[in-house]
Amino acid sequence: MFDLQGKRVVITGAAGGLGRAFAHGFSDAGASVLAADLDLAGAKETMTNRPGGAIALDVRDMESCTRCIAAAIDTLGGVDVLVNNAAIYAGLTRAPFDEITSDMWDQVQAVNVKGTWQMCKAATPALRAAGGGAIIQIGSATVSSGSPNWMHYVASKGAIHAMTRVMARELGADAIRVNTLAPGVTMTEASLDHFDNARSYGAANAALRRNADPQDIIGAGLFLASAAAAFVTGQTLTVDGGKVFS
Template identity: 35%
Template sequence: MATGVVEVSETSMDWTFNPAALGFRPRDTKNGSMPTAIVTGGARGLGRVYCVALAGDGFDVVVADVLDTTGAVDEITAGGGRAVGCRTDISSRADTEAMAAAAAEAFGTIDVLINNAAYYSQITRSPFNEVSLQDWDRAFEVNVRGAWLTCCAVYPYMKKQGSGKIINISSTTCFKGTVGFPHYVVSKTALIGLTRCLAEELGPDGITVNTVTPDLIPNPMLRPSDAASDQFVVTGRSIKRTQVPEDMVGTILYLAGRGSDFVTGQNIVVNGGAFYQ
């Protein structure tokens, strides 16, 4: 064997799974605290589904939204979980900093941030050259600046802990080039770039940053449903059915949990096989 080369065989390796060795945080620590997750846009839709799922998995949850968070908080507490609501405009630095401070005050730590809030339902489909400056700017204020500001707000807490999980929610429109929503598509594409930049910069602090990209999930609360378009999307998938919010839960819980500690800078597409990466 050449000098300096270490020979490793299967018999010399320990294949035993040891959660303690990986630093898995127990569900009930000595002071009774639980891992804490902040979900922006958590009052309704996908965000509310994430909040309830995280609570069911043992997280304390901060429901951050410009809308009334009472319903989501009540649903979690009725199920035996712990949650607080925080009115937050993520395009405001003051609001995002107050959100992070409220989370730390309520639960002690900030372990997970899910950047789910988005400017979408208010957008009117239009040709690219007819998008108003106000609409274009608002898409970037919320979808890009908002995600950046929330990351800035939670970073000091995660850095001090030496760990944290940031999950940005993008959209498969990034890969399809969906016509009529150029500002939304470009802003959601920018989130993937933000994820990669932060993954590189925050890795030494023990913080992982990933993107989750869902396909079309019909939600009449946000936009009127188009049966023909919805069926066209289903036909193009390997799994021939409508995507539902619960399809996102497994990926979210994986990235929020300690089993994904060595996963960062990635974009995980959840689309039923509409296309492959």
């Protein structure tokens, strides 16, 4: 039931980190993948010797989102799954909420919230044309835990969780399922750069006593994209080793 043979998948933010892990995991499960990222060279590297392609994408620009989906139709023949992974995370300045500047706030929301919404808008006609499919939003377990000094990021991910529920209601009649996958701290390059002692950061609060590696997250994404989740929509699947129970 986790076989994605023949599925056509668009993954944003796929030049590295969790996006690259998703691209490889979906490809290994039989899907054809279009890796999309502002870093085109990184997206191309992700897809080396794998079926599909790569495209430059700026999710802040609606025309860029539309071109991405058009490229997926040309390259893959259509779209069955959209994974909205692109987000500002690496290098994000942490600060108390009353010290976050308007520019910091707007930068995060433009990518994490508006960019996700625009990709959903761009992809929905193609998903409808395919007779249905799946949108997987990459949220964050921080929405449940309320990570301090990070309100701009946590708020952006909370918006994605809320958007998922609205779109699940609006797109259900089109057989398009919309779910949020909410990872905890995951040992990508971004996390290793972002946190001091990243591997131990918060791990003591997890039931499994460790933080995730990207491979720990892939299975949940494959599930949400597959026939195994055919009756699952509007849900948040938290994959954080048991730090929060939601």
